[in-house]
Amino acid sequence: MTTPAAAAPAPPDLGHAGRWLTDDQGRAVTVHGVNMVYKKPPYFPAAGGFGEKDAQFLEDNGFNAVRLGFAWNAVEPQPGVYDDAYIEQIAQTQRLLARHHIYSLVDSHQDAYNASVGASWSGFPAWATYSDGLPVQPNPGFPLVYFTSPAQNQTWANLWRDRAAPDGVGLQEHYAAMWAHVARHFVDQPYVLGYDLINEPWPGWEYPTCFPKGCPGFETGVLAPFEAKVMNAIRRVDENHLLFYEPSLTNDFGTPNWMPNPTGDPKAGMSFHDYCLGKVDTCVTNGLDRSAAEGVVGVVTEFGATTNAAKLTTLADRFDADMVSWMFWSQPQDQTPDHPQEPPTGPNLMDPSIVRPYPRAVAGTPQQWHYDSTTGTFTLRYSTRRADSGQPFADGARTEVFLPESGYPGGYRVESQGADVVSAPDARVLQLATGPGQDTVQVTVTRR
Known part of the structure; x- marks a missing residue:
């Protein structure tokens, strides 16, 4: 008899911290x-x-x-x-x-x-x-x-x-x-x-x-x-x-x-x-x-x-x-x-x-993002402090940025200050892990 696999836990409801929707991690x-x-x-x-x-x-x-x-x-x-x-x-x-x-x-x-x-x-x-x-x-x-x-x-x-x-x-x-x-x-x-x-x-x-x-x-x-x-x-x-x-x-x-x-x-x-x-x-x-x-x-x-x-x-x-x-x-x-x-x-x-690209979950508080659909350049800047309490996220907290294939048909390059790229090259969802002691993260994505 095969034991059925346990169902994945349901995602918690979204809440909000002021103007921001927030997930269970406070992102x-x-x-x-x-x-x-x-x-x-x-x-x-x-x-x-x-x-x-x-x-x-x-x-x-x-x-x-x-x-x-x-x-x-x-x-x-x-x-x-x-x-x-x-x-x-x-x-x-x-x-x-x-x-x-x-x-x-x-x-x-x-x-x-x-x-x-x-x-x-x-x-x-x-x-x-x-x-x-x-x-x-x-x-x-x-x-x-x-x-x-x-x-x-x-x-x-x-x-x-x-x-x-x-x-x-x-x-x-x-x-x-x-x-x-x-x-x-x-x-x-x-x-x-x-x-x-x-x-x-x-x-x-x-x-x-x-x-x-x-x-x-x-x-x-x-x-x-x-x-x-x-x-x-x-x-x-x-x-x-x-x-x-x-x-x-x-x-x-x-x-x-x-x-x-x-x-x-x-x-x-x-x-x-x-x-x-x-x-x-x-x-x-x-x-x-x-x-x-x-x-x-x-x-x-x-x-x-x-x-x-x-x-x-x-x-x-x-x-x-x-x-x-x-x-x-x-x-x-x-x-x-x-x-x-x-x-x-x-x-x-x-x-x-x-x-178009956008930051769908930020381990911190967004400060700015911009997309140039002509050149494919996407920029994102965010504080590593939580929107709900102002306290910093732990080192390694993940930020997720969606990058559409239609915008980057040949792939993309990432320049990041304050966070490390931890997703696979050209992944549709770019994942960034906050570096130790960082207050601000700046990310630039360009077409390859």
């Missing part, structure tokens, strides 16, 4: 990820073709995170009735990604609420949609429908007023309970980055007050209490995973961010997006500044939605300059009636703007 973790939100029935990735080879592709190209969307409409098709088979489909994709060492940020996704009020798909259920008979028109389509449709704005107003559902229970209470039910499926799973509470909440009729100076009244007085209900409900079933709250959708376009940590939860993060308009990109600065003010970790969980390589390079370079984690929205995620569902891989993703 500063950076994620480069993609969004996967399938907006057509049956609303789960496998139905859109995502499978083993796609997860392998993401791993091979250095992606260590996926924002994994689900539809409230599919989770709770009737008030208080949950479709566990649907949630299991989302969970199966999460487990597939975990086998490839990819973290999932489980995301409750919507875009303009429900198709009956002008959305191109129904992220939120029809039974939770109360337009009070107001007209959908004018409806120029997503996202402009937010600004024009009376039905759209009245529906959001009723959510924020906690209108009773057909069973007499408030919509907000239904939403929070739904989230707790979903979280039970992920509480013990490895490689769960956390929960993104609601995608791009819209203020409803209050939206004109959000331009140009943001909407502090809505974010602090309406949105934060709503997301607090969700956070409290999840915490009753999951005490460990990070909870990522989102500010108003108007922040995506560059308005100031006033969003507080809804409950003061120490294991919280802010999920914010970068679709800034105009020449000056304030989205990242607004998000990071507000995250820092709240003492939470900030992650750019959406950007892109374009194949413009120059724009993507500019954005990715900006994220590097700010040392921020991000999750790309690839063109296949723009799932309109005329656009097919496709996994966000292969030619949809393989772009030097997005597939």
Whole structure:
């Protein structure tokens, strides 16, 4: 009789130290990820073709995170009735990604609420949609429908007023309970980055007050209490995973961010997006500044939605300059009636703007990194002191840097001061061991 091999221990949950995601060793973790939100029935990735080879592709190209969307409409098709088979489909994709060492940020996704009020798909259920008979028109389509449709704005107003559902229970209470039910499926799973509470909440009729100076009244007085209900409900079933709250959708376009940590939860993060308009990109600065003010970790969980390589390079370079984690929205995620569902891989993703070097785990606190996609030169500097305590890491602590084959087709050279290279030549993951008594490490990678 053969004794089965012991299973490898599950990786601990990620935490954070101020602005940094951290692993169980206290290393500063950076994620480069993609969004996967399938907006057509049956609303789960496998139905859109995502499978083993796609997860392998993401791993091979250095992606260590996926924002994994689900539809409230599919989770709770009737008030208080949950479709566990649907949630299991989302969970199966999460487990597939975990086998490839990819973290999932489980995301409750919507875009303009429900198709009956002008959305191109129904992220939120029809039974939770109360337009009070107001007209959908004018409806120029997503996202402009937010600004024009009376039905759209009245529906959001009723959510924020906690209108009773057909069973007499408030919509907000239904939403929070739904989230707790979903979280039970992920509480013990490895490689769960956390929960993104609601995608791009819209203020409803209050939206004109959000331009140009943001909407502090809505974010602090309406949105934060709503997301607090969700956070409290999840915490009753999951005490460990990070909870990522989102500010108003108007922040995506560059308005100031006033969003507080809804409950003061120490294991919280802010999920914010970068679709800034105009020449000056304030989205990242607004998000990071507000995250820092709240003492939470900030992650750019959406950007892109374009194949413009120059724009993507500019954005990715900006994220590097700010040392921020991000999750790309690839063109296949723009799932309109005329656009097919496709996994966000292969030619949809393989772009030097997005597939690029980055320090995915630093035994210390990052100070700077930069990548020149033209020359292939990557530089990294970091302190060997921990982000959480300021104490130095032990000698020999490992830092990991992903170096894509597409960026270094003929291999690479490494110059390092303060750390020794301990990985094999031209390994996709460069490993550096901190030298004795070193306060700072400086690394330069060039193409061979």
